[in-house]
Amino acid sequence: MTPADTKVSPYRRVLLKLSGEALMGDLDYGIEPGVIKRIATEIAEAREQGAEIAIVIGGGNIFRGAGLARSGMDRVTGDHMGMLATVMNALAIQDALEALDVHARVMSALEINAVCEDYIRRRAIRHLEKGRVVILAAGTGNPFFTTDTAASLRAIEIGADVLLKATKVDGVYDADPVTNDDATRYDTVSFDTVLRDRLSVMDATAIVMCRDNSLPLRVFDLTRAGMLVRAIAGEDVGTLVTA
Secondary structure (H helix, E strand, O other): OOHHHOOOOOOOEEEEEEOHHHHOOOOOOOOOHHHHHHHHHHHHHHHOOOOEEEEEEOOOOOOOHHHHHHOOOOHHHHHHHHHHHHHHHHHHHHHHHHOOOOOEEEEEOOOOOOOOEEOOHHHHHHHHHOOOEEEEEOOOOOOOOOHHHHHHHHHHHHOOOEEEEEEOOOOEEOOOOOOOOOOOEEOEEEHHHHHHOOOOOOOHHHHHHHHHOOOOEEEEEOOOOOHHHHHHOOOOOOEEEEO
16 A cells, blocks of 8 residues: 555544454354454554554453353353453454554453553553554453443543444444344434434443543444444444434
8 A cells, every 4th residue: 555545544543342252253152363363454454544543342252241140140250251251352352463563552451460451541541642552351340331331431531532333234223134124224323313212232321421422433344344444544334323
């Protein structure tokens, strides 16, 4: 890519929310090496647009605390186990990025000093200002809060210009597009509509936080090559959720 072809992101700082399931590819469990390599390559390419990139990662490809809680496990214990799964995913993303010579730091809401840094807001911002990709693990560090809520919280804390949620569908629909052939995709939808119609975007706490802090949310399909780069370039991919 020549300098003349390089796009400049309209965003100074973005937070990318990745689900753990996004790392599975065609596997039933764990991390597909080819998938994580592709995601890291797109993050590296998107970083060349000039935006500072932070990532919040889920752990559903390894462990879901809420699911075991429904089966009888103590919810707090299950949620803490889920947080540890996100740390494993974060380390995998860090390794994939560093293999591409992209400096990355994992910061955890739980203290695990042997493998990663503690999350400290000012330190995270400093890493971003130095051009490092910051991977934020362990959710909020508290049970009963999803990684969606953690993504909204961290995006607000670090002063992100947009929250990008990478999913397996190409935006927000008025019904489930998997089971309803007549489902219609929104190009733009309001936070209030998402809450009122209970659209499957993020949990209600995360949506309210975005709305109340004027943080735009873009939902796009990560499984399609190049969508992450286009989203950070400010293109109208997926669905924009805004006030």
